[in-house]
Amino acid sequence: MESENNKIDVPSRYSVDSTDSSGGSPVIQRNKNRLSNLWRSRSLRHSKKNSVSILEAIPSVENLDTQSNGTVSTDVSYAVEKLKKKDIKDTIVTIVLVEAKGLPSPPDDGTTHGLFCKMRLGSRTFKSKMATNIKLPEWKEKFEIRLSKDHLLRMSLWDKGRQKNFMGSCVLDLSGLSKDRTHEIWQQLDDGYGSVHLSITMCNIHNNVITSYSSVEESDHVKEKKYTLRNLGSDWNIIGQLHVKVTCAKGLPGKPNAYCTLEVDNQRVQTHSARTSGDPSWEKSYVFDIYDISSTLDLKVYDSSLNQIRNESLGRVSIPLLRISNRTLQWYALKDRTKRHSAKGNCPRVLLDMSIFWNPVKATVRLFQPKEVKYLKKPPKFDLGLVHSNMEFIRDTFQVLYDTxxxxxxxxxxxxxxxxxxxxxxxxxxxxxxxxxxxxxxxxxxxxxxxxxxxxxxxxxxxxxxxxxxxxxxxxxxxxxxxxxxxxxxxxxxxxxxxxxxxxxxxxxxxxxxxxxxxxxxxxxxxxxxxxxxxxxxxxxxxxxxxxxxxxxxxxxxxxxxxxxxxxxxxxxxxxxxxxxxxxxxxxxKELSVPEPMQNQNSKTKMPVFRSFSAS
Structure with missing residues (x-):
């Protein structure tokens, strides 16, 4: 009989249920030498004592599943939690503070009053500009904040006159808002009267693995049925939906970290920054609610490289909604800032797959209602050249009227x-x-x-x-x-x-x-x-x-x-x-033509040079 010192105490999760040919107990032989712990395959072949197969020392699948299930689930949950934290860190919240209504009247202390708003998300705090109209204040100011772990946006309204007066506050939970969509929210104030109008968009600036799709995408037949002539419904503000897939771009100058912004009226989303390449690929899909069929889709491409102080514009294009063909991959040539000429690069263009579904009856009724005004507008600039051209414009216009x-x-x-x-x-x-x-x-x-x-x-x-x-x-x-x-x-x-x-x-x-x-x-x-x-x-x-x-x-x-x-x-x-x-x-x-990019043929064919050798 073998001594007990020659037996190995195998851990329970590596136990083997096997018997030898003589019907003995299941054991694994080992050598007294310490080097035998290395379990060399050569020593196993030439040693009679170590006749047990290596496969017997490997744990069975059933034992691994039952005994290491907790470890695997812990690792998966840890990885998912890590990706979620990265997703939160890479999410930018764009908040447009539009207006407020129903606010109480400020005290009459004989001074001019101004209303401002304070916002806090995580550790970041922002303060808006002053609004002089207290009854119907309008700010139309944009703020960009990184998403925090608590997802709570805290707001407070203050009136500044001779003294600082509290007007009300509210807390908005951003966890219930879907990403890559613009949400128009009228938030009621908790500690006062009135409500605040916010336009909030959450976009991921990096291409993470985790996605936040809550439902399966509807088929085209279901979307068309949803916006048929008979299906009018109760909501007459939304007349349809626009589905846009930003596939890729080609011909951009250099190797930029390119990203796109898409705007339809006051709805604005942003793609992630693609890798440094002249032909970036995004493969991102977005959905826009259509409030006016005469609106346009404005797409702009920017460069977010580290050597750029401000994001440089690489091109833009404006596409009217009434000119969109459903489920058609189409290249659109990018234009410069004036939207009259082609942008820089080797025929820069972007590939889009778009579909639009809308109700003609609702769209017709909407055409005779006030048009939606954009919240953010660039103020007009004044210079001497503008004065000169305007004077010429007025002079020629009145000349035409006089001649008529x-x-x-x-x-x-x-x-x-x-x-x-x-x-x-x-x-x-x-x-x-x-x-x-x-x-x-x-x-x-x-x-x-x-x-x-x-x-x-x-x-x-x-x-x-x-x-x-x-x-x-x-x-x-x-x-x-x-x-x-x-x-x-x-x-x-x-x-x-x-x-x-x-x-x-x-x-x-x-x-x-x-x-x-x-x-x-x-x-x-x-x-x-x-x-x-x-x-x-x-x-x-x-x-x-x-x-x-x-x-x-x-x-x-x-x-x-x-x-x-x-x-x-x-x-x-x-x-x-x-x-x-x-x-x-x-x-x-006006759409620019999308020709095939021209290849510069700088290399010219050189004539062979022949040398003559004279016999010495």
Whole structure:
């Protein structure tokens, strides 16, 4: 019998249930020598005492599963927890403090009051600017904060007058908000009256493994059924959904750490930064709620490299929602800041896969309501070149109006007798035969003309194109001649006056361009909709007396304020016209061609050099 010293005490999790040929107890032989603990395979083959197979010393699968289950689950949970912490660290929360309403009146202490907001997320604290309108304060200010572990955004409103007065506070839990979506939230104040309007977006700036998708993506058939004509529902603010997949980009200059931002009205999301490459890949999908079918998708590409003090813009493109084709992979050429020329690089472009689902009835009703205004806008800049170009713009505009007036005078003064006679006959014939129900039909004539010949018609523009003022242009002599008799007070009021005059004139020109673009089917959906309204108006005027219709129109106008006391003052017709793009917007929408990138052939074929050797 073998001695007990030659036996090995095998741990329980490495125990083996096996017997030898003689029916003895399950043991594993070992050598007295300490080197035998290495379990060399050669010594096992040539030693009779160590005849037990190596496989017998390996734990069985069942024992590993039962005995190491706790260890494996602990390791997995630790890894998941580590990824979650990294996901929280790499998440940026973008908060836009928009406005507040229903706040109590501040004390009347004879001083001007200002309302500001304090926000805290984790250890970061921010303070907004002052809002002078206490009843309906507006800030429209953006803050970017890294997501904290507690996910609690604490806010407090303060009134600053002669003394600092507390107006109310609230706590918002961000853990219930889905990522890569913009959430419009009206948060009620806990310690006071009123509520605060916030626009919150959480985006991951790194491509982590963990995703936060809570549900399986719906199929295209389900989405189309959700926004059919019959399925109107109760929510008339959201008219549809836009699904965008940002696949990749090619031809970017250098090897940037590129990332994209996508905006639809006040909804803004951001992709993660791709690795340093001229052809970055993102493969990110986003969903936008559509509130206005005439809106655009603005995509911008930036470089977030370490050597960039500010993120450099690599290109941008504006895509109108009405021009999106469902489930179509399409390349879009990137433009520069002016959106008129191609961006820098080797034909820079981005690949998008988009689908849009919307309800035409809700979209039509929404077109006659006030248009959503962007929260964040860049203020207009003032410089001498702007003054010079604006003065030229005003001068040429009034010159056109003067020439038009003179032409009408000549028409009525019978300078050209044949033209005046034809105009007189046409005027008399028109007003003798025209009826009220026929006036919408007359307005349909330009639509029918451009609908029949729109493919062969060349684009026209009402706006005069001016050359930009060169920075090197010396206008000091012009200023000396024009501003000799102008006082300092008038010079200080010149920027505001110029901006007002230019904005007024540009508004009139923009209206004319929008009406022309409506008739020329620049946006076919709006043009067909206008034709439908003109036909309905013609039938209504034919069936209903004009005076009754005007009475109903007056009742509608006078009772709107009584039926909806909180409505915004607007003009239905101007709200519809504001959805039609003018020529500047059409230039922003114009798609650049996406040719194949050209390869520089710098290497030229060299002629072989032959040397002659003379025999010595």
């Amino acid at each position: 007036n003179e032409n009408f005078k000549r028409l009525f003064e019978w300078d050209n007798q044949e033209l005046s006679f034809v105009a007189l006959l046409g005027w008399l014939f028109f007003w003798y035969n025209i009826t009220l129900w026929g006036m919408p039909l007359v307005c349909l004539l330009p639509f029918l003309y451009h609908w029949a010949y729109r493919r062969n018609q060349t684009e026209k523009s009402f706006r005069h194109v001016y050359k930009p003022v060169d920075d090197k242009t010396d206008i000091s002599d012009v200023e000396k001649d024009d501003n000799k008799a102008i006082t300092l007070g008038k010079i200080q009021g010149l920027p505001e006056m110029t901006l007002k005059i230019t904005s007024g004139v540009e508004y009139m020109v923009s209206l004319a361009e929008r009406m022309y673009n409506l008739v020329t089917f620049k946006v076919p959906f709006l043009s067909y909709l206008a034709m439908l309204f003109l036909l309905i108006s013609s039938m209504a005027l034919y069936c209903i007396p004009f005076n009754y219709m005007m009475m109903a129109f007056g009742i509608y106008k006078f009772t709107r304020k009584y039926l909806d006391p909180g409505r915004k003052l607007n003009n239905d017709l101007l709200d519809f016209i504001s959805r039609i793009p003018d020529n500047d917007i059409l230039r922003d929408w």
